[in-house]
Amino acid sequence: MPESDIDKLCDKIFASDRNIRFAGVIDKMGTLVAGGMRKGIKPLEPREDRRKLYIEYALRNAMRSDFDMEYGRVVYTLSERKKIKIASFPYGDHLILISIEKKAQHDKVISTVLKLLD
DSSP states (O other), X not given: OOHHHHHHHHHHHHHHOTTEEEEEEEOXXXXXXXXXXXXXXXXXXXXXXXXXXXXXXXXXXXXXXXXXXXXXXXOOEEEEOSSEEEEEEEETTEEEEEEEETTSOHHHHHHHHHHHHO
């Protein structure tokens, strides 16, 4: 997928719901290739920890695919934390990450993102 298309996808994800704080695309190595924080939103983690977070999600995604034969492919994953919700969506050779405001109805946000990815 061309980089400009990935950037447009991140823009569409942001436009789909105001409760999305972050929309980004990472590659298999955990490198952010598109997207980022919504303008005007301050990240919760320090800059130096972001790369570690992206690598963690890339690794988790790769490990989950080991069970595709038994369970089917992963459609999305969701982590609910004390301050935020984070969802990931496998997308070809990439992984789409979004962070969602804690108060948001994550099922609605996830459904909307899945429609955009279809």
